[in-house]
Amino acid sequence: MTRKQIINKFKKAIRNEQLKVTPQRVAVLDDLMDHPGHRECDEIFDDLRANDMKVSRATIYRTLDLLVKYGFAKKLNTGEGRSRFENRIDTHHHDHIICNKCGTITEFCNDEIEKIQIDICNDMDAQIVGHEHQLFVICADCRNN
Amino acid sequence: MTRKQIINKFKKAIRNEQLKVTPQRVAVLDDLMDHPGHRECDEIFDDLRANDMKVSRATIYRTLDLLVKYGFAKKLNTGEGRSRFENRIDTHHHDHIICNKCGTITEFCNDEIEKIQIDICNDMDAQIVGHEHQLFVICADCRNN
DNA sequence: ACTTTATTGAGAATGATTCTCAAGTAACTT
DNA sequence: AAGTTACTTGAGAATCATTCTCAATAAAGT
Numbered sequence: 489m490t491r492k493q494i495i496n497k498f499k500k501a502i503r504n505e506q507l508k509v510t511p512q513r514v515a516v517l518d519d520l521m522d523h524p525g526h527r528e529c530d531e532i533f534d535d536l537r538a539n540d541m542k543v544s545r546a547t548i549y550r551t552l553d554l555l556v557k558y559g560f561a562k563k564l565n566t567g568e569g570r571s572r573f574e575n576r577i578d579t580h581h582h583d584h585i586i587c588n589k590c591g592t593i594t595e596f597c598n599d600e601i602e603k604i605q606i607d608i609c610n611d612m613d614a615q616i617v618g619h620e621h622q623l624f625v626i627c628a629d630c631r632n633n
Numbered sequence: 634m635t636r637k638q639i640i641n642k643f644k645k646a647i648r649n650e651q652l653k654v655t656p657q658r659v660a661v662l663d664d665l666m667d668h669p670g671h672r673e674c675d676e677i678f679d680d681l682r683a684n685d686m687k688v689s690r691a692t693i694y695r696t697l698d699l700l701v702k703y704g705f706a707k708k709l710n711t712g713e714g715r716s717r718f719e720n721r722i723d724t725h726h727h728d729h730i731i732c733n734k735c736g737t738i739t740e741f742c743n744d745e746i747e748k749i750q751i752d753i754c755n756d757m758d759a760q761i762v763g764h765e766h767q768l769f770v771i772c773a774d775c776r777n778n
Numbered sequence: 779a780c781t782t783t784a785t786t787g788a789g790a791a792t793g794a795t796t797c798t799c800a801a802g803t804a805a806c807t808t
Numbered sequence: 809a810a811g812t813t814a815c816t817t818g819a820g821a822a823t824c825a826t827t828c829t830c831a832a833t834a835a836a837g838t
Contacts, residue, residue: 687818
C-alpha cells in the first residue's frame with residue numbers, strides 16, 4: 489500500500505465514525521510513517537511544530553488513541569514510564585528487544601512463540617486480543633563497552 | 634525456605650549494602666508474601682496502615698525498589714498505568730495473562746518460550762537480563778458474560 | 779454562505795511516582 | 809546505657825506523562 493492509500497484508508501475510517509478529517513490527524517499518521525522507529529508524544533510534537541503545524545500535545549494523544557483504535561498504530565510500553573507508538577500498516581507483527589543500558593530497541597518475531605501463545609489461550613478458553621513481549625538485554629555493543 | 638528465612642535473607646542483603654533494617658522495610662516484604670497476587674503501592678499502603686504501622690507511600694516505593702534490586706520482588710506492568718509488584722522468592726518464574734475486561738491476572742509459564750527467548754538473545758550476542766510477556770485476553774468467564 | 783457538530787489549543791487537572799528536608803532511628807562506639 | 813554518625817522516615821511539594829475542560833475554531837453537509 490502506498491502512503492497515500494494508507495492515509496486515505498485512515499480518512500475513510502475516520503469519516504466512517506462521523507469524525508472529521510483534520511490536518512493534525514493526518515499529520516500525526518504521516519509522522520509515524522516517516523519514522524519507522526518507536527516514537528513518543530513529544531517527538532511527534534516537536535516534529536510537527538518544526539513543520540510549522542499548530543498542534544497541541546492533547547491532540548497528538550487523542551489522535552494516537554484513534555490510530556490505535558482503528559489499527560493504524562500500536563502502543564507499546566518500553567518500561568521508560570511513558571508510551572511509544574509505532575506505525576502498524578504494512579509492517580509485519582513483531583515484538584521488542586530493549587537494551588537496558590543504551591535504550592536501543594530491536595525487533596524480533598518468532599512464529600513458534602506466536603503459536604504457543606495461541607495454544608495457551610485456547611487451552612483456557614480465553615480469546616486472545618493482544619500481547620506484549622519484551623526481552624530486556626545488555627546488547628552486544630554495550631557488553632563490549 | 635520459610636518466611637523467617639526469607640526475611641533474614643533480606644535483612645542480610647540490606648546490611649550488606651550498609652543500609653538499615655527498619656520495621657517499614659520488613660513490613661513491605663512481609664505484606665508481599667502475605668498476598669501472593671500482584672499488588673500495587675496503595676494496596677500495601679492500606680494494609681500496613683490497617684496494621685497500625687506508620688508508613689508513607691514514598692517509603693513503600695523506596696522499599697519496593699530495594700526488593701526488586703535485590704531479587705525479592707518483581708515489578709510488572711499490567712497496562713493499567715501503574716506498577717504492580719509480586720514476591721519473587723520461592724515462586725517459580727511465570728508470565729501473565731490479563732483479562733482486558735475484568736482485569737483478572739492468571740499466570741503461565743512455558744519452557745519452550747523461555748528457551749526460544751534465550752536463543753534469540755544468544756544469536757544477537759546480547760545478554761538477556763529479563764523479560765516481560767503478557768497476553769491480553771477476554772477470559773472464559775467474561776466471554777460467557 | 780449557513781448550520782450543525784466535532785475538533786482544537788491552552789492550560790488546568792489528574793494520578794502515579796519521586797524528591798526534599800528536617801526530624802527520627804538503627805547500629806556502631808565507648 | 810549513652811553518644812555519635814549516617815541512613816531513613818513522613819509530609820507534602822514537585823515532577824512527568826497523560827487526560828480533561830471549555831471557549832474558540834473549523835470540517836462537512838445543506
